[in-house]
Amino acid sequence: MPQPSDTILTRLMTLHPKVIDLTLDRVERLLVALGHPERALPPVIHIAGTNGKGSTLAMLRAGMEASGKRVHAYTSPHLARFHERIRLAGAIIPEPMLAALLDECEAANLGQPITFFEITTCAAFLGFARTAADYTLLEVGLGGRLDATNVVAQPALTIITPVSIDHQQYLGETLPEIAGEKAGILKRGVACIVGPQQPEALAVIEARAARLGAPLCVHGQHWHAFEERGRLVFQDETGLLDLPLPNLPGPHQIENAGAALAALRHLGFDGSACEAAVTRAEWPARMQRLTRGPLVEAAPKAELWLDGGHNPAGGQAIATTLARLPRRPTHLIVGMLNTKDIAGYMRPLAGQAATLTAVSIPGEPNTLSADATMAAARAAGIPASTAESVLAAVRALVAAEPRARILICGSLYLAGGVLRENG
Template sequence: MDHSSGSDAILERLLSLHPKVIDLSLDRMERVLGALGNPEARIPPAIHLAGTNGKGSTQAMIRAGLEADGSRVHAYTSPHLARFHERIRLAGELISEPALAHHLARCEAANDGQPITFFEITTAAAFLAFAETPADWTLLEVGLGGRLDATNVMTPALSVITPVSIDHQQFLGETLPEIAGEKAGIIKRGVPCVVGPQEDAALAVIEARAERLRAPLLAYGQHWHVWEERGRLIFQDERGLLDLPLPNLPGGHQIVNAGAALAALRHLDASEDACEAAVTRADWPARMQRLTRGPLIEASGTAELYLDGGHNPAAGEAVAAVLATLPKRPTHLVCGMLNTKDIGGFLRPLAAQAVSLTAVSIPGEANTLPAQETAAAARAVGIDADTADSVRDAVTAITASDPAARILICGSLYLAGRILRENG
């Protein structure tokens, strides 16, 4: 198949239009959208999600709920895992190759060679696709931050802010209030906003902005509550109680993500069936996903293989909490990370659960942390660590010494994506 005119070739060219991978500002975005006739003003009613952790899972649950009620739903997420098309879902289906190439080519022509980041121009392509494909709802996940994120160029029907914690300090600020201020930048005048559990300092910033813009808040602990009771998920708001199965996405942290999704769905008058579907039918890969096929499974013998893309301290805590609930087996980590992350913060919570860590460099990734440095960071938090040339070598070595192992490949969505391309 000739890719020279397809999306791959265009995406490759678009990567070279701006020297910086990330440059938070809205003027380039507004310029290209203007040249395209402002498609962002014509998309179906939008639900806009920001937050440090849980945006993707919460969005997946909202989508499952809306679709169970018969709605056609567009969805925008990032980054992708195996292929770019995953970022743009049109009325329930991943965007086709011809449609993606067509919309990207139009954006490239409209931009006319001017500086624009890869994320900005591909977000413009998503808006174009959403505006020209009929649907009932558009789910938009913020790429980074909120206030100056490329998605923040439209007025949604509902905003959602999932838990805010420290990540991406080089772009969003060093303190929790600064970062919360960036996330709260998605709040629009008069538009209701669902807020997941927050530290007090973050909540104060979100509340102040909402008050200034007269945006009604639907906040965890005030307007809605969610908890686990006797193996069920209980959700309560002013409309009453919901008694639902636990989320199909594993981990205690998915309880609060489900709560935010349910608060959003109830605000949109979704049915009780939709609320149940939200927690039982969400699909979100590389979140403590059990691998069941592919070359790595063949190499792993009787070991259990899991994959997770989380990479910051809150994700490390969430993964450690899931591991603690699984049946007892020695857990070995295979970890590759980017050099922009808080490696110690991610690994520290995992130290109590992991017997060993084998560090790898992420193949084909310029910003990978060298395996030696990941291993050193693991030793510094008390995990016995070694390095391997590849994930497959790591898995083979672990299973040779511990056939009953549980192996978790973790540390980066980029690493997770490579694994899923070959084993998903």
């Protein structure tokens, strides 16, 4: 009988000296040993991009499931527990099955070097191949071209959400270089839905698609999505949809919804599936309103929000969302990783934040210190201080202003910790 999944996962982290080492050699070797589960997946929709991958996937899943389809989904990172990364036919993978799959992959790997993401991706593929479903939604972990998910030879469809600067140490310093890595998921003859892009990123995607004969369905050319009179209007070559605004908050979700709707229409789903995509999607830590748990109990009259965005585009999305909310001083509680562009993240928030309280991320070796985060906030013009923890920061803020609007943000790792502790 396999050990608990947590025990196996801890052991799998030791199989490679690096957390990230982009290549397909190791994952392809293990998939051979496992009998090529990646060749037996239900039709795959493969999603790359810098921001919006997860939200787009969540909307796709909501639309498909509302139409009675069974849908596998693979996302990363997880927030509260690893099991969230793997959904089998709509349900989070049960512990006994996860432990058994991880055990099987560990045995087949024979102790050879492989990264944690690579071996757990193989476990997901094994589970997907053995469980009946209509579709498989695969979110790229990092980049695209050399990401462990990029082993499916013939997906049903690919999607590239907005590309921006992030993970430069792995993907390249310039937007065209990063777009080239994301465009690595394009496959010969397979259509790709392209979300809003800066011109230099779109040029790279279009050039690769032309080489591969991959038809593109591009935002602003083949489809449009915009807000009009409190509704979401979507238009493509087959007609117009007039839908409610996305239930995921923030103006940027209009664009993510557009990509999901373009994909659903391409796959032949009807208007009811499209409406469900925008009204039923669930995606925690993306401008999520907290309504229960110790943090809410510590601030019963306050408005508490949580967001995991962590790059300049994420900071801009938060700022735009805050600007749309009813006017009220907003106090940020921020913890970030030391690998992120903190100045770029802070810049758009300066106009929306009354104060910022900096924290370090508990249990995260790559956390930026609270002092460094405070210094970056002050450099961006935001009045800032530090606190020992998120809870301490919340208590201090509501002691001064009981009805404060408080947004906890800066990292998915911080958001995951908040969700674990807050139930």
